[in-house]
Amino acid sequence: MGFVDTALDEAGLLNPHVREYVAHWAEVTGAARIEVVDAADDARLVAEALEAGELLPAGEGRYYSRSYHKDTARSEERTIVATNDERHKGEYNNWRPAAEMRELLTSKMRGQLAGKTMYVVPYLMAPQGSPLEKYAAGVELTDTRTVVLHMIRMARVGVSFINDLAEPDSFVRAVHVAGDLPNLGQGTPDDQRYFVTIADERTILHYGSSYGGNALLGKIAHGLRQAAFDGFASGEFLSEQFLLLGITDKQTGEKHHVVGGFPSASGKTNLAMTLAPEALGDRYHVEFYGDDIAWIWPGEDGRLYAFNPEGGVFGVAKDTNELTNPTALHSVDEGSGAIFTNVAYNPDTQEVWWEGKTPQPPADVTGWEDWKGDKIADRSESEKDAPWAHPNSRFTTALSQVPNVAPDYDDPAGVPVDAIIFGGRTRDREPLVRAIHDVAEGVYDGLTLGAEATFAAEGVEGQLRYDPMSMRPFMSYAEADYAAHWLKIVGAASKPPIFAHVNWFQRDAEDGHFLWPGYRENLRALLWLVQLRKGEVEGRPTPVGILPTREELDLTGLDLPEADLERILDIDVDRWRQEMGFRQAHLELFEGLPEEIWEAHRRVAAALDEA
Incomplete structure (x- = not known):
């Protein structure tokens, strides 16, 4: 295995723990060659991929x-979180024992790189110098050149990020082997794919795909699933499937930042990358930070701070x-x-x-x-x-290619968080926006986030498919502990952000038309939320939160039918009473849920009963 040391020496990779890790997996997989990657190698790797027909x-x-035609998306049923402690088993994380998964994945990867190149991709999933940098370093080993090219766009890549770690052994070990894609039995009882995060060992082992989050291990597997566990285990931060955007008022110079979680097909990326409505563009400017992941922690000044750990979209x-x-x-x-x-x-x-x-x-x-x-x-x-x-x-x-990317998107200090929003696609029940000041009620609302499911899937008309904080596919530890960790992190802020729930998808019950135009106009709801937090408007209290009045919502340049506006600025109490029963059944799945969450549920239910 002398060729391993030679390749690492030539690349200037000095970290002894990384070198030991690379040598181990080179032997397991039978790799014929080692290539250490730097972002500066992108043009050469692109040229090689074009010549090989990979691009x-x-x-x-x-x-x-x-991609291979059966390898086109994440596969939740094949995604597993493993640890050495069964207490981490949750409702959604497909928990398995670490020893079992380590042995299984090692056997599947053994000899798979015979005659092939093992690419070594040192990366950082955070701005360099951030307070969370020790959780951000990783080294992905992969047999797929296009995976390397995607990682260069999605992370900060280079040996400098792992040579000078304050704790040289503090990096995520991430091994990706594509396998023989046409012969893996995708979607059959003989499915050979496994996408495993051994969270308490900070090790990621993915076998059987070359697509997206299955293969770009710095992204979902590290940046979200592993980081969520790290944040919980350390007690220091949250890692969430959240957007992050900034809104600047050009008249006052004030800037506010919003993070938010949205289940699939509920408008997260479009909101993250939105622009101001044309009618309000002279006053407001929106900046993009990220559309998929936010790491959130309490700062010394009493506010929550956040950044997007990714380097791309x-x-x-x-x-x-x-x-x-x-x-x-x-x-x-x-x-x-x-x-x-x-x-x-x-x-x-x-x-x-x-x-x-x-x-x-x-x-x-x-x-x-x-x-x-x-x-x-x-x-x-x-x-x-x-x-x-x-x-x-x-x-x-x-990220650097996004036209309105924030100039401070890579600031290691992060940005202060003024609002945490949730939004699911629902045709009724949810108004345009409802705000929540109470932290426990805000966390409760996030835990009961959902979007409409098909009747065939759920069997009950009007019932949502619940997706707590939009993290259902990415949970890495038990949901009750997750709720308690949320209460701890947000509760540590003496100046916490305001919470809110938004919904762009209300429809008319008769002809099905959308009651709100959506897209760039969605900024209007966030502008009202910022004003509410600053005390410039009061809103209208309801059992499920504070709603804007017609006069408070800036509708400049927007002509909405009065009946539609009335609908999106009100709640359907009967539908909400039905919803509370569904929410209770959902929360009962999570054994040991903090009492603060149940108290919040009872407060909302009682207020609806009295409405």
Whole structure:
């Protein structure tokens, strides 16, 4: 194994603990070569990937890739959190014993890199010099060059981040082996894939995918799942699937920051990357920090602080266009270095397309291929309406490419948090915005966050699929401990943020039209929330929180039917009474939930009964 030391020496990788880790897994996997990666290697690696056909050109300075057709998304049922203590077992984390998973994954990875290169990717999932830096360092080992290219865009990559650690052994060990993708039995009883985080050993072992969060181990596995456990174990911080944005009032110079969690398909990325409504653009400017993860901790001044640990955006392409998210669209302009995955592609023109990019697909189908590489022109009559792009098709781009990225997005001090919001897609029940001052009630509201499920899935009309804090797929320890940790971290702030729940998706019961225009107009609800926190407006108390009055909500330039406005600024008490029963059943799943959460539930239920 002398070639391992030679490669590490040539790369200047000096950390002895990292060297030992790399040597161990090189032996287990049978790697033939070792290549240590730095962000400066990007152009060379792109050229190699283009030559090998792993990437295809998608215009000047943009690239296209396809994943194996059964490897297109995260797989929650194959994702496991393992520890050495069964007390970490939760309702959602698929807990397994650490020893069992370590042995299983080692056996699956043994010999898998024979004749192949093992790429060593040292990375940092935080601004360098941050108070949480000791939880941010990691080294991913992978057999897949495109994974390396995505990691360069999603994290800070280079040996300097792990050579000079204050605690040289304090890094996440993250091993990714794609495996023989056509022969892994995806979705069958013989499924061979395992995506395991051994949280109390800070080790991530993923086998059987080369796609997204299954393979970019600095992202979800470390930046969210492992970090959430680290925050709990240390008692120092929260790691949440949250957006982070900043709003500047150009008249006063004041800036406010909002973090928030949204279940899938509830508008998180569009809000994170929003711009001010045209009618309010002269006064307000919105800055992007992140759309997927926020680390949150109490500062010495009594406020909560947050930053986005990621270095890039891994966004869903579907329905991204100039109306829904112009910021995202221009973050992948030519020259951005963006990588598109599983969209439609035209090798003749090097164009890409996805459903929703334009109202209709290109009329001239010459050269166009769908996400599997099949020619659109060769489709049969029964296939002609099938999607061109996969519904979970993606784009990957660096934060620096986002047009309105905040100038302090990489500030190690983070930014102060003024509001924590939650939002699920619901056609009724939830108003446009309702604010909550009480910390326990705010945490309770986050724990009961949900979005509408299909009737077939849930069996009860009006019942939500609950997704606590939008962390259901990413929980790494028991939910009762999670709730207590939230109360501890937010409770440590003497100047806590205001909580709120937002909903852009109320519909008319008769014709189904949306009652609120959404997109850029959503900023109006956040502006009211900031004013409420500052004491500039009072709102209208209800059993489930404070709602804006019509006069308080800035509707400049917006013409809404009076009946629609009345609906989104009110609550349906009967539907809320029904909801409280569903919430109680949901919370009863979590044994040992803090009494403060149950007290909050009882207060809200009693207020609704009296309404």
